[in-house]
Every structure is written in structure tokens, then in C-alpha cells.
Amino acid sequence: MDVKTALEFAEASFIAETGKSPTDLQKEIFAQALEGKTYERIAEDCNCTDSYVKEVGSELWRILSSRLGRRVTKKSFKNVLMASSLPLPTSPQQQMPASATMARCQQDWGEAPDVFVFYGRREELTELERWIVADRCRLVALLGMGGIGKTALSVKLAQQIQQDFDRIVWRSLDSCPPLNAFLAEIINSIDRQQPAQLLETPADAISRAIECFNTHRCLLIIDGIDAIMETGKLAGKYREEYQDYGKFFQKVAQGNHQSCVLFTSSEKPQEISLLPTRNRQVRAYKIGGLDGDAARQILLDRDLVVEKKEWNDFIDRYEGNPLALWIISATVANLFAGKTSDFLKTGTVFLGQVEGVLDEMFDRLTDVEIKVMCRLAAINKPIAFSRLRDEISADISSSVLMNVLESLSWRSSIETEVGKDLFRLQPVIRKYVVNRFGQK
Numbered sequence: 001m002d003v004k005t006a007l008e009f010a011e012a013s014f015i016a017e018t019g020k021s022p023t024d025l026q027k028e029i030f031a032q033a034l035e036g037k038t039y040e041r042i043a044e045d046c047n048c049t050d051s052y053v054k055e056v057g058s059e060l061w062r063i064l065s066s067r068l069g070r071r072v073t074k075k076s077f078k079n080v081l082m083a084s085s086l087p088l089p090t091s092p093q094q095q096m097p098a099s100a101t102m103a104r105c106q107q108d109w110g111e112a113p114d115v116f117v118f119y120g121r122r123e124e125l126t127e128l129e130r131w132i133v134a135d136r137c138r139l140v141a142l143l144g145m146g147g148i149g150k151t152a153l154s155v156k157l158a159q160q161i162q163q164d165f166d167r168i169v170w171r172s173l174d175s176c177p178p179l180n181a182f183l184a185e186i187i188n189s190i191d192r193q194q195p196a197q198l199l200e201t202p203a204d205a206i207s208r209a210i211e212c213f214n215t216h217r218c219l220l221i222i223d224g225i226d227a228i229m230e231t232g233k234l235a236g237k238y239r240e241e242y243q244d245y246g247k248f249f250q251k252v253a254q255g256n257h258q259s260c261v262l263f264t265s266s267e268k269p270q271e272i273s274l275l276p277t278r279n280r281q282v283r284a285y286k287i288g289g290l291d292g293d294a295a296r297q298i299l300l301d302r303d304l305v306v307e308k309k310e311w312n313d314f315i316d317r318y319e320g321n322p323l324a325l326w327i328i329s330a331t332v333a334n335l336f337a338g339k340t341s342d343f344l345k346t347g348t349v350f351l352g353q354v355e356g357v358l359d360e361m362f363d364r365l366t367d368v369e370i371k372v373m374c375r376l377a378a379i380n381k382p383i384a385f386s387r388l389r390d391e392i393s394a395d396i397s398s399s400v401l402m403n404v405l406e407s408l409s410w411r412s413s414i415e416t417e418v419g420k421d422l423f424r425l426q427p428v429i430r431k432y433v434v435n436r437f438g439q440k
């Protein structure tokens with residue numbers, strides 16, 4: 001294989017594995033790595049930092065490794081490809097059976113992240129597919145604490161069930177658009193023939209969106225609706241200027257269309273908390289940590305040296321939260337030469353950059369929620385409501401405590417042990433509370 005074909009092969013492998021074309025930087029890394037250039041040199045040419053180019057590069061080698069079924073590194077990349085006599089791989093679309101290729105799913109992924117590395121979550125994917133495809137749910141909430149993998153799972157799920165839909169639109173609410181503007185954009189993406197006229201009122205926008213959802217079977221994914229939710233009040237309320245989103249979700253839930261809206265959030269909106277048991281077409285799925293095998297893959301990816309008896313200790317400390325596992329395993333690789341036992345010997349639940357995620361969580365809480373969190377941190381074991389009531393200061397009544405515990409669980413800030421009605425904090429959250437507020 002010559003250099004030009006090797007490059008085409010690498011790009012086609014990337015598309016076949018990810019369903020997307022490589023970005024300009026990714027193409028540049030392929031090309032310059034074939035010329036034997038260092039990351040530092042590539043970074044200079046592309047006006048990026050060395051560490052960013054390394055990070056993007058290591059994703060590329062991982063994708064190629066998975067495609068070729070053998071380990072590819074920057075060093076071996078050229079030799080592996082040049083020695084290869086493999087035919088050019090086909091893209092996922094080309095690999096689909098004819099009936100699926102004929103299916104007319106129009107896709108608009110917006111700013112959806114590339115999810116190259118994704119371990120486990122088979123059960124979650126199967127269950128969510130059943131809800132949306134077989135049970136025809138109209139509104140699905142994907143909930144869970146920061147970094148647990150909601151965004152990644154939403155992308156994987158949409159890729160997995162795309163053939164059931166005429167349209168897929170994936171949007172993040174990071175920029176907090178008003179509902180009118182947001183829906184006008186969605187309508188234009190769904191119905192390119194008849195772009196939305198100026199939608200004067202939120203009610204107009206909602207009814208036009210429902211019309212579109214009725215004409216086409218659409219999967220609309222809205223990522224991160226916590227961005228438009230109120231902070232400093234008990235959970236589940238939208239910020240003043242975003243109340244219309246609640247009305248939109250209610251209309252979607254009520255029906256008169258053939259589509260599904262799935263949103264992700266670390267906080268459960270009020271209407272979802274009220275609806276699921278009454279309305280089977282509206283459901284909430286709370287995602288927990290990765291299972292042991294999937295979590296182990298993350299540590300293996302970082303080349304950590306983990307003794308058999310240490311796996312669970314390490315993973316349990318972070319309750320299988322993938323973001324925490326990626327962050328902390330990088331620290332173990334950097335500071336302990338990858339030796340997990342040396343890290344575990346420190347006996348600490350190290351937070352590192354996980355603190356940023358928890359800052360966001362705590363910035364949302366009310367004073368009384370923080371008080372209850374501090375109490376749970378001091379108690380440091382699962383506790384029933386009645387015991388907690390006795391332990392907590394007298395100025396918090398039983399009904400206030402109930403509201404607060406419900407709110408904290410809607411925010412994924414506390415864990416409830418199913419069937420035991422016991423409340424507890426995850427180890428990382430407890431550590432954060434003690435660091436930030438002391439043991440009040």
C-alpha cells in the first residue's frame with residue numbers, strides 16, 4: 001500500500017468505525033504521522049498545544065486498533081498500514097442491509113460529541129431501545145449525576161435506534177436558547193422543505209413542532225436541560241424565562257404525534273416526577289455507574305497496573321462514574337507510575353478535577369439542602385428517614401426534611417438504597433462535603 005492509499009485507508013477506517021468523517025486536525029495527524037513527524041511538530045503546524053494533539057492522536061490510534069483488530073500506535077501506524085493488503089473499509093451506511101439503506105433517516109447531530117470509547121451499558125441501551133422503539137415512549141428523561149455518561153449514552157442510543165426514525169436531531173442546551181428560537185431551529189432541521197416562519201409566541205412554536213413530530217417520526221435528543229433549571233431553590237423548577245420548556249415537554253407527553261423527545265439532565269424536572277406512573281409513554285431512566293467490566297476497561301486503557309484484589313476497591317471509591325475514573329486513573333498514571341496499589345495506600349478518596357463537577361452540583365443547592373448533606377456526611381453510613389430526623393437540627397421539620405431529601409434525590413446528590421429507604425452519600429460526594437464545609 002502506498003502513502004496515498006494508506007491515508008485513504010486510515011480515513012475510511014475512521015468513518016467506518018465512527019460513522020463520521022475525520023476533522024481537519026485528525027486528517028493532519030494521520031498525514032503527518034505517516035511522514036514520521038513528532039506530535040510537537042504537528043502541534044506547531046496546526047497551531048495547537050502538544051497535549052491536545054497527543055490526546056486527539058491517541059483516540060485515532062485507538063479507533064484504528066479497534067477497526068483493524070490489532071494494536072496501532074503512532075510509531076507502528078505507518079508500518080501497519082503499509083504492510084496491509086486489506087481492501088478499503090466501507091462506511092457504516094454502506095454496511096447496512098439494503099432495506100436499511102433505503103430507510104430515509106435524515107440526521108442532524110449538531111454538536112453531538114464523537115463517542116469513540118464507550119464501554120458497557122448494554123443493559124441500559126437494551127432497556128431504552130425497548131422503551132422508545134417497542135413501547136413508543138413519547139418523552140424519556142435520561143437522568144444521573146454529572147459525568148455519569150448521560151451525553152455519551154444518548155449519542156450511542158440514537159445511533160443504535162436510528163433506523164426506526166425518519167429524522168434524528170441532537171441538540172445541546174448549553175447556550176440556553178429561548179424556546180421559540182430553539183424550536184424554530186429544530187423545525188427547520190426536521191422540515192427542510194418548509195422552513196419555519198417567524199414563530200411569534202412559544203405556543204405557536206410548540207404547536208408547529210408537534211405538527212412536525214406528527215408528520216415525521218422524529219427522535220429529538222436535548223442534552224443537558226439542567227442548564228435552564230433554577231439554582232438555589234428545591235429541584236425540578238425551570239428558570240423564570242424558561243418555563244415554556246415545561247409546557248413543551250407536557251405537550252410532547254400528551255401525544256398527537258408519532259415522535260420521541262429524549263432529554264438528559266442531572267436534575268429531574270417536576271413534571272417528569274409527577275407523570276411516569278400515570279402515563280406509560282413518559283418515563284425516566286436514572287443511570288448509575290459503569291459495571292465492573294466496563295469500569296475496568298477504562299483503567300486498562302490508561303495502562304494502570306492493578307492487582308486483582310484492588311479492582312473493586314478502586315472502582316467502588318468512584319462508584320463506577322466514568323468521568324471520575326478517567327480523571328483519577330490519569331492522576332494514578334502521572335503520579336504513581338500507574339501503580340494503583342501505591343495510590344490506594346494513601347487511603348484517600350482523591351477528588352482532583354472531579355471537584356469541578358461537584359462544584360456545579362453544590363452551586364445548585366439551597367442552604368437547607370447543604371445542611372442535610374453535611375449531616376449525611378458526618379453520619380457516614382446509610383440512614384433511615386426517622387433516624388436522620390432525630391439527628392438533624394430541630395429547626396428542620398419532618399415535612400421540610402422530606403422535601404429536601406426528595407429534591408436531593410431528584411438532583412442525584414444522594415443515593416437511596418432501593419427497598420431499604422436508607423439515604424447515603426457517594427464516597428466522592430462525602431469527601432467533597434467534608435473538604436468544603438467541614439463536618440458540621
Ligand SMILES: Nc1ncnc2c1ncn2[C@@H]1O[C@H](COP(=O)(O)OP(=O)(O)OP(=O)(O)O)[C@@H](O)[C@H]1O
Binds near residue numbers: 153
Ligand atoms: N460507557 C462509557 N465508557 C467509557 N467512557 C465513558 C462512558 N460513558 C461516558 N464516558 C466518558 O465519561 C465522560 C463523561 O461522560 P458524559 O459527558 O456523557 O457524562 P454526563 O453525564 O453527560 O455529564 P454532565 O452531567 O456533566 O453533562 C466523558 O469523557 C465520556 O466520554
Ligand SMILES: [Mg+2]
Binds near residue numbers: 150151152223224264
Ligand atoms: Mg452531558
